[in-house]
Amino acid sequence: MMASNSENWVDESENEYGKTYAILFVIEVSPSMMEPISDVDPCSLQTALICAYQLAAQKVISTPNDLIGVLLFGTEEATGNAENEYVILPMDMPDSNRLKHLKHYANDFDSVKQSLRPSSNPPSLSHALYSASIMLTTTKNIGQRLFLITDNDTPAWDSSQKNALMQRAKDLKDMNIDLCPIFLDSPAHSFNVSNFYREFLSIASRNHETIPQVQRGQEQLNNMLHAVRALQKPRRAQFHFNMELSDNVKINVEGFAIFRRLVPTKTTWVYTKGEQFAIAVPQSTQVSFETKRVLKKDEIKRAYMFGGKQVVFSQDELSKIRYFGGPVLRIIGFRPLTTYKSWMNVKPSLFIRAKSIDIKGSELVFSALHAKLLRDNLLGIGWFIAEQKATPCFVAIIATPTSTAVLDDFVLPQGFFLIQLPTADDIRTVPPRTKAKPDNTLLSGFKQIVRGIELRSFYPGKYSNIALQWHYTILQALALDEPVPSQLVDTTLPKYAAIEKRVGPFIKQVNGAANRISRAHTSPKAETQETVAASEPREIRSSSSAPKAKRIRTQKSNFDYSDDTVLKSLSDSDMLADSLKGLKVVNLKEIAKRHGIPTSGKKSMLIEAICRYFTGY
Amino acid sequence: MADKKCTVYLLDLGNDMGKRYYGRNETDLEYQMTFVWNSLSQRLLENKKTDVIGIVGFKTDESRNDLVEQEAYWNIAVFYPIQTAKFAQLQDLRPRLSASKTMQGDLLSAIVVSFDLIGRYCKANKWTKELFIGTGARGTIDFEDSDGIAEQIAQHDVHITLGLTRDLKLERHTYDNQLLQFLEKCNGKLLTAQNLMEEAQRPPIRKVKPVPIFRGILSLGNPQDPDASLAFPIERYPYTRIAKPPVSTAFDASAKPSADPSGADNDEVMSQPNLGMHSDVVSTIRTYVVHDPVKDETFEVDRKDLESGYSYGRTIIPISSTDEDIMSLDTQAGLEVLGFAPKSCFPPFYFMSETNLIVNKKDDEQTATQLTSFVEAMIQEDRYALARFVNKNHNGPILLVLIPHIENGTHCLIDVQLPYAEDVRAFSFPSLEHVTTGEEKMRVQNAVDAYVSSMLLDNPAIQQSSKAPVFEPQFSYSVMRHRIQQAIQHYAFHPNAPLPEPSPYLVHYTHAPEAALRNAQDALNTLQGVLEPIVHEAPKVEPAEKESQVSVLSISDAEIEAMLNSTAEEQLETEKEPVLHVSASDPVYTFYELIKNPFGLDDAITEMESAIRLLLTEGKLDSAKESLIALRETCIREDESEQYNGFIVELQNELISGKYQNAMNFEQLILQQHLGSISFDELPMS
Known part of the structure; x- marks a missing residue:
């Protein structure tokens, strides 16, 4: 549609934020990793696996195109060519089978423990990192993240091993692999980064100022999950443009859509007649109504109706009409902060920060502007074009306060927020109401x-x-x-x-x-x-009936459908049909089979048949 | 409903109207028609069926109306009977709307004719009835029975607007007082010549009829328990909504021009073009395609074989396999207050949506006092309310902040959506460095301070030199929408003339006021001196001369990152950093650098081998080939053929076994390029 790019400045850049990642967990297996933390808390290895599973389960929802893999090293058994390395999950997109597989390892740890025995050789981190880089680089052009989970703060046992590891560190950096370590305390002592990793990370990692260290204890899993989430924060901007203080004075800024409404995924079309379910992708072709001939792109023009007359534009002409210059945030002037009224909003704000790309000193001027607006309680008014072809708009430029109070997970970043201001066209009239005086x-x-x-x-x-x-x-x-x-x-x-x-x-x-x-x-x-x-x-x-339904829903998964007396009592209180709805068809068939009820037909028919059976029980 | 609108334009086409008065550039008629055409263009653009027009002329050479049998109604012509505005017909009409040769034709009679037209068209139905009269009001006017006419007009609620092209200050006529009295009796409105021009240039705003988007209860406390909760019946109206640009339809440019390209017979409104009427209609055919990963081919499937479903990662869940209502929530429609917080807890950058207005239920006077008191309490306590809103049973709740607001003297609430945890995307940013020391940095801060202070829009000095009032959203316009409308209008009337610049009202806030920039010039000059373009091709860190600045400004994180991201080659050139390892991003260069060190040979070869394997894995075949050539040549020269031969055999085996999926046919390339084992005769003769 022609109007598509006038919509949200956020939607157009979705791919930027949603850049796909390959995420590989590399987890060390050793006796200390296998030692349970307490009677109730699992060992570090299991905790790490639970963490990997939870991340995978979350990924499938938020970013289903991300690849995920899990590699253990230091095991006696080996899955591939490399010794003492055990691949639980090769790199691939998550699906239900892979998730179930990973969940099995995470939740039924005792049953898999045997195959994950630690090897008698010391685990070789350098081999593991090499295998990891091979696993990660099977796909091109995506971000690569390596989560290293270990409690061993001295992985290099001699100088040659140390040299090998330092080279791996350089390789990882060269290959642009984002190394995110999560260090755990071992049962004997707390993790000492200075032993080896400080030097290693100074080569391998770009953000070595934050190294998550997770203390041993009850909160280990939560802390580990928290660390994984924090390490995943993207640093990449979605928009690049200049802030123009005047025609000649410009600074480089980057835009980030920090707030964006997340909605459940839409339904897709599923082709059910094949051997497997498959997604059917809708494709549209534009054809001439009269001749049914497929039209080329330049054969299609756009027509606007003007009192019954078609006014026709070619795509080129329209682009020219719609063009108001390249991306820019041009400062028009400043006003007191109080001139912004709460109703002046139309869409989520956009956060900007300076970043010198081709103009040095951008950060300095940006910081000074931020300080000034904050000090004098001012806001900026700007003329804003987010990117090529974006619909221009006026924005209020509001500085975030310097307060660094950390409220749980949300830290208010420092910089400016751009708030699109409504125009006269966007302000609706509201029917008058009778005025009343407060009592x-x-x-x-x-x-x-x-x-x-x-x-x-x-x-x-x-x-x-x-x-x-x-x-x-x-x-x-x-x-x-x-x-x-x-x-x-x-x-x-x-x-x-x-x-x-x-x-x-x-x-x-x-x-x-x-x-x-x-x-x-x-x-x-x-x-x-x-x-x-x-x-x-x-x-x-x-x-x-809503509250009643709520009660039923709470019960439905709790009842024991294999117990006929339960089913009977549900039937007596008229709640059987609703309860059965919560079961899977397989389970329904089980009940049906038990009582000789025909098991063919749709779910609703099965439920009906079972209900009939129990009414006359 | 009251949004049906009928407008009759009653136009003075007398002989006098064709003349220029008081040194104006335009004739009175041109003056009047500018307004009329502008007004008509808006209707052509909107193309609404419920907005009809009629055009009547008086002091015309011809006499054509239903009352023409009486002499009093001569020289009055109905040009355009009441109907929707159509471009083609109006365009045909245009030459006829010119000054006549006569001064005959009575204004009041013409009003009666127009009134009669409106009356017969609208009957007793509910219409907004408007009569625009454009006239110079010269010559004689017959005011006989004018009171009766005025009474009728007022009674039938016909809104008269008198657009007087004559300047009353410069030119008075005998009947002026009577005319103005008549206008007053009709409750009519006078537009002076100046008003007419202003109106003609006023940016067109399309008014949308307010329709409540929610009717229900605003409650506080458990709504199931009336004793323990407050409840206000409320209605929620859109307050801000982004106005969309006009909608276009696809048009087949290759089709032969249809018989009637103007579409004069096309009665359809623009969103529903009458398919099949023209040969140039583009229709969209939708097909569904499935990809078979096994055979790696796609095939088309029938729409009726499709079900809707969800994807969960790569797993597909057809929704028909389960109850669809399993997804729905047990929520009930309503607006429930969660609590109150100081307004500083809700800074505007948290706001996620367009805003809405919450007012008390229509015609519910009893609760108006309650809602007013409630809003007043929030104003006095300086608190906003956080609320949970469900617009329909079973829909997901959204978070709203309720902001006390007074609209036209009525207490009400503004609401706007707040983010949920899931709506927040965690980017991490280092904290901003707020500078208080350092000479250079202070200089920047002072310059920025001066810049901001010179650019305060509310400063009266800046105001006076500016053509437009201080920026307010209400004075700004949706640029894209108005520009496209301007283009449509322009090309409809002048298909071949180039499109004029955007109207001044669209662009006057797109640049800072000149006076402000002049004030800020010194500060801007200082800043310009501080900001330097970074030339990427040149070395990044300049020696000597610029050292002072570099040391004060220091290297920012961003610059460090820029350097990290620059290619290895560039980096090496600029910094002469010693090469310690073979880099996968530039293996050949780093390899050759490495072997310059006589002790580095063994490591270099091993590392090159790993690099080649990695490049093959990544599918970077060209780079792998180059690396292999470099490795082979080096091994020949340095007498390391055994090492190479061992490696290449292993690699060939790996290739054949299919280890490198991205390196298809590379083993053949090894043979073609003679990159296999080094044979004896290749070795240098010693």
């Missing part, structure tokens, strides 16, 4: 309430998108053939009990006052109508 009794009550349920803070990341979580939980269960889980806890619901405890009396007071006011203001007839109107939505809510 003093109500006002004082509401003020108590507003003060009473004050949230400690809000920061992005405080709330999880339960719709998204639920979508993927279900999808994962279906893909891995696991029972569909019970209803997700809705963390976005208000804390009713806390609200009642803190401001309950004020709510009663306000409601009482509101009733008095409306009684005083209305005739008896109007009042009855009013109460009906006000209570109606509530009645609908309380009588709706």
Whole structure:
């Protein structure tokens, strides 16, 4: 469509952020890695495998095109040509089989432990890194990340080994492999980076200022997951343009879409008639309506209707009309920060930072501008074209405060946010409403309430998108053939009990006052109508079947479908059909077979048949 | 509904209208028609069926109207009976809308004719009725029964706009007072000649009829428990929405021109072109293609053999295999307050969406006081509310911040979406260096401070020298939309003339005010001296002369990274860093560098072998070939043929066994290029 590039400045650059990665876990196997941390906490190796599995499960949702692999080294058994190296997962895109395979290793560790025995030879990190680089480089043009998980802080046992490792470090850097180590404490002592790795990482790793070290103990898994997530943060910009202070004074800046609405994946078309399910890709061809001939690109022009007349443009002409210059953020001037009003928003903001690419000193000027705007409570007004062909717009340029308070996972980055401002065309008119004066009794009550349920803070990341979580939980269960889980806890619901405890009396007071006011203001007839109107939505809510359904859903995966008495009691309380819906067809067939019910037909037919059976049981 | 609109243009075409008055460049008629054509163009662009127009002329040479039997209605012509505006017909009409040879034809009679047209078209239905009168109001006007006419017009709610091309300050006529009184009685509006021009140049804004996007309850506390919760019946309206540029349709340029290219008979609105009417219609054929990875071929499949489904990594889950409602949530529509927080917790860069306005339910006076008090409490406490919003049962909840707002004196709430944890993409940034010391850095800070202070838009001095008011969103326009509309309009009327520059109102905020830049000139000069272009081809770190600056500015992280990312060759040239290992990014060069060291030969060869294997794995065959040639030559020269032969045999075996999937046919290349084992006769004679 012609209008496509006028949409979000974020969508167009999706591929940039969504750059695919090959991620390889290289995990050391040694007696210390196999030693359980406590009676309840698994050993470091298992923790690392759980971590790899969780990352893979998350990847399949967020970035399904990423490749993932798991390589163990230091094992007695070997899977390939290399000695003492055990490939659990070769590099490939995740799918349900590979995930199940990895999950097996992570969760049923005891059953695989035997094949992962540590070798009697010392594990060779240099060999492992060599194999890893081979595994990683099977695919071109994607980012490569190597997560090294080990508790051995002295992998080089002699000088030749050390030299070999230092060369590997150089190779990894040359090959642009992003080495992300996660160091664990061994049972005997805590990990000492200075023994070997500081020097090694100064060659191999680009961001050696942060080396995650995970302490031994209960939180090991969480800390490890946290480290993996932190190491995955991309550093690459999505937009490059100049900030123009004037025609002659420009600095290089980069743009990052930090906020972007994430929605569940759309459904795709699936071809089910083949041997395997396959994705069918829709393709559209433009043909002449009259002759059905396929049209070449330059044969298609665009027509606008003007009072019944077609005004026709070629693609070239249109591009010219739509062109307002190349990417730029041109500063128009500065205004007090208070001139920005909360309604002046249309889309997520864009974060910018300076980066000298062809203009040296960009960072310095950028920092000075940031300091000045922050100090004087100003905002900039800019004329902004995000990239070639992007729709130009006006933006407010707002400096982020220097506060470095870390709120859980979210650290407010320092720089400027660009907020697209609406234009006169984008501002809608709203129908007038009758003006009302605030009532003093109500006002004082509401003020108590507003003060009473004050949230400690809000920061992005405080709330999880339960719709998204639920979508993927279900999808994962279906893909891995696991029972569909019970209803997700809705963390976005208000804390009713806390609200009642803190401001309950004020709510009663306000409601009482509101009733008095409306009684005083209305005739008896109007009042009855009013109460009906006000209570109606509530009645609908309380009588709706939704809460009931919620209860059923919680139960459905918990009941033991192999126990006929359970099924019977569900049938008696009229909840059998709903409960059965939560089962897989395989399980339904099991029940059916047990009672001689025909097992052919669709799921709904099976459920019906089973229900019929139990009603007459 | 009230959004149906009927407008009649009543145009004075008297002989006087063709003349230029008071030294103007345009005739009165041209003055008037600029306004009229602009107004008509908007309707042509919008192409709305519910927006109809009619055109009536008076003081015309011809007499053509339904009341023409009476002499009072002579010299009045209905040019365009009420209907949607069509370009072709209006274009045909254009030459006829010119000054006549007569001054005969009465304004009030013409108003009666127009009123009659409107009355018969709109009947008793609900229309917005407008009558634009363009006139110089010269000559005689018959005010007999004008009160009765005015009463009727007011009664039928016809909005009259009188566009007077004559300048009342410079030229007065006998009937002026009566005319203005008449206008007042009709509740009409007067546009002076100057107003007309201003209106004609006013950027067109398309008003969208407000329609609530949510009706329901704003609650606080458990909504199931009326005693423990507050509830306000509310309606939610869009407040900001990005206006889309006009929509175009595909058009087959290769088709023979259709019989009626102007589409004059095409009654369809633009979004529904009447398919089949023209031979130039482009239709889209959709096919579905499946890739078979085993045979590595694609084939087309039938739409009816497809089901919808989800992909989970590479696993495909057809949705029909399970209950579709399994995905849906047990949520109920509603807007529930989670709590309140100081507004500093909600900086605007967290906002994710277009904004909406929450007002009390229509015609619900009782709760208006409640909502007003609630909003007022938030204003006085300086708090925003965090809320959870579900627009429809079973839909996912979204997070909103509710911001107290007063619109036209009414208390209401603005809402805008906030990010969920999943919406935040974790980039990591080092902290900004805020400079307080260092002479050079202070110089930059001072220059930037001066620059910003000179560019304050609210500064009266800058304001006075600027043509436009201080930037506000309300004064800016959707550039793309207006530009495309301008182009459509322009090419419709002048298909062959080049497109003029964008209208001034579109571009006046796209550059800083000149006065501001003049003020900032000194500061800008300083900054220009500090910022230096980086020339990538030249060595990065200049010696000697620029040393002072380099040392003060220091090398930023970015520059370090730029150097790290530069190619090995460039880096080596600039820094003369000793080569310690064979690099996969430039194996041949690094290999030759390495063997310059007599003790490095063994390592160099081993490393080159690894590099070649790696290049083959990566499929970089050219580089692998070059490396192999270099290795072989070196081995011959240095008498290391055994080493090479051992390696090449091993490599050939690996190639044949298919170890390098990206290096197909490389083993043949080894043979063709004679890169196999080194034979005796190749060795240098000693």
